[in-house]
Amino acid sequence: MLDAQDAAVDRVRRIARGEEGTRRVGCVSLLAYDYPARLLRLTADRLPGLRLDLHQGTDTAVADLVRGGELDLGFVRVPVPRAGGAAGGAGGGTGEDDLVIRPGYASERIVAALPATRPLARADSIDLGELRDEPFVLPGARVLPGLAERAVAACREAGLEPRERARCDDLTSALAHTATGLAGTLAPEGLRHFSPPGIGYVPFRAPSHQLTPTVAAIHRPTPDPAIPRVLALLDGRAEVSSAASPGV
Template sequence: MTRPELALPQLHAFVVLAEELHFGRAAARLGIAQPPLSQQIRRLEDRVGHPLFTRTPAIGLTAAGRELLPAARRALDDLADGLAAARAVGGGLAGRLRIGFAASLALTVLPGLLRAYRDRFPDVRLDLHELTSAPQVTALHDRTVDVGLLREDPDDPDLRTALVHTERFVAVLPATHPLATHRTVPLRSMADEPFVLLPRSAGPRFHDRVIDVCRAAGFTPRVAQRAVEWQTVCALVGAGLGVSLAPEGIRRLRLRGVAFRDTTSDATTDVMAAWRKDDPNPLLGHFRTLVHEFGS
């Protein structure tokens, strides 16, 4: 048995007439003439196979009409809710935005950026994925995240980027290191020290940026240890296994046995937002606007 075709205009006419119990008032409320209203009701009654209204001595609902009325109201309410939800998603006011982020950004720009976005778009669900920079680029290509917040521009032809934040570099030293007695450390004075760095596979562009900053100071760092997370890098430095060069925000870790010092270098590192060029997701437009505000 086939299901009857859904006739939403007829259901709307039926609900209004059931509420007014008067053809003239119902037609006026619907903005149509009375004959078209009568035709809509007749068509719906034909679909049901039974009268929905008594006509004499006064208009009233039959047993079939009383049974249909709650379902008709639910159908109209569901349609209205669906249309509103579709408009919200289409306008970038609702839906889901998947964001990849480097863990260290939780110490700097991430909380403020997310707070500002949630204040403006409370109905958007944010799915956060903690990833280092290189895996974020992979996730963008695999479409498992919609936007990435990473260190340094990935220089990928399939991605667009925008500057979010710029940080200076700081020296990360064991608290007992002689250089820790200085308020500002010349980078050249770290030339003979073993370094603890992130692996290049975690973020090639950032890794190369650190190497370039050291080379501009006249040396290539000798890497003794590598760690994926900045907290681990700093912990290894605190254990005396070497020194490091980190974005300024890392000093907020406040680890025992670790000293953070400004350097004489004016070199900086950039935090970038990245997204696919071909992504039509309307949620991205609002996020990009917010990113530009943070980067201005």
Template sequence: MAPGRRPSSATLELRHLRYFLATAEELNYGRAAERLHIAQPGLSQQIKNLEEIVGTPLFDRTRRSVKLTLAGELFAEEARKALRQTETALLVARRAGRGEIGRIAIGYVGSAAYSGALTTMIGEFRSAYPEVELDISEMEMLQQLDQLDQGKLDICFVRPPVPLPLGIVTIPVLLEEIILALPDSHPLAGREAVPLSALHGDIFITPRHPPGVSFHEHTTAACRNAGFFPRLGPQGRDFVTIASMVAVGLGVALVPRSLKSIQVPGLRYRPIAGEPVLGELAVACRRNEPSPVARAFAAHARRGAAASPAVS
């Protein structure tokens, strides 16, 4: 092919670059063909095709030697960059497909942090997937599930029972004892354990949940099992608010045991006498999750739940 010939309209492919670089490094068609595990005539034809695509000779051939032309030397330098970039692109895509890189948005109820389950699970996930970017927000539970349904969140830490949008599932990660929060001034605050039946005349403070949801349901169900229906009073935005409301004497409350990490003056935590009352902490996620990194977190949660003796 004469120098200056118009380039071919054929498509340049990665195999052309690999064949060219092997030949450029060996400067011998026979050794290059052996290295590439192809026949020498096939390699010669591929190099010829490449030169037609480029539009200029890349090798100076004689009977005794093969040398790179100036165009060939410059092309080799760029070809190596192109192959390295291609390998990087493939690696990034494969890692993203395995959920090793990317971004995940996580919502959680505050009590998930008190229990240690949130920090433990996210900490372990970060160790396993250090290049995943985490966006973590404390959020009211029903708002979390709404944003999960809309695709604005990928993972939620919630406290069932709670109605789930279609296509959302939960993974239990912790079963936690439910205890009583009493004001210091309460007649039963000094007891080692308090029977729920003794609180039939008290006002119970619950989170801002509809009937049948989370600690609203735990409160009414536990009291019914103790033989009475609770007098429901004011509601708190979160358990820290509820603890403060109890401390100032607005009522009593059923709270997760992990809330004992929050100490408020005028507040006593006491176990419920008799059979333990348990509440669940769960991870909510989409059943058919398109994001590999969110699927990786859900799988991480399932492994953690399976390994935890506190989850049945």
């Protein structure tokens, strides 16, 4: 009886230290194949008593779930969407809506996704301005605010006003337009590995900084004790103690 009680008390203590139990991690769907997979492996090796349940969604959905306490940790593109879907801060501290934002966990390259029948789809690289005669499918500002702002800003920097054919709330829908030959879009390069046939992915020459978004980790100001531990693993640092502050 005493052994069972001791084991139960020890387990409660391990959970309180962030060494055991289940934590919920959210990320943008496309990014789940990159560093979240590495985080799952590191956690299984270094913190075998800790289980990470992975949730995938848009930047806005993941950020809102972290705010609401339904996720313990999220990975989203910078700028982090504020509550209500507007693009927010780039990070390095506590954001305007009290999310702690830790930038620099990954970066993406945004490329042109074009119908394969277009001559430009077969180019090794292009300038963004070469797309001025192409119809565009643009990401919706409500669900994909950061990507939407970046796409429009990059086009305007290149002296290009996108010829908008449609707006979509997710990249899969945008690629459906592209695969059928109706319009091109700007999309993360990693989508080439998961997209339907009929699409050519073409990088930009000397791309704007708008087209190389970074990914930040986000959590609430007083995170579960496991969160500093798993972020330390991803950072390649020694496992932090349970007494460490969230900003360490």
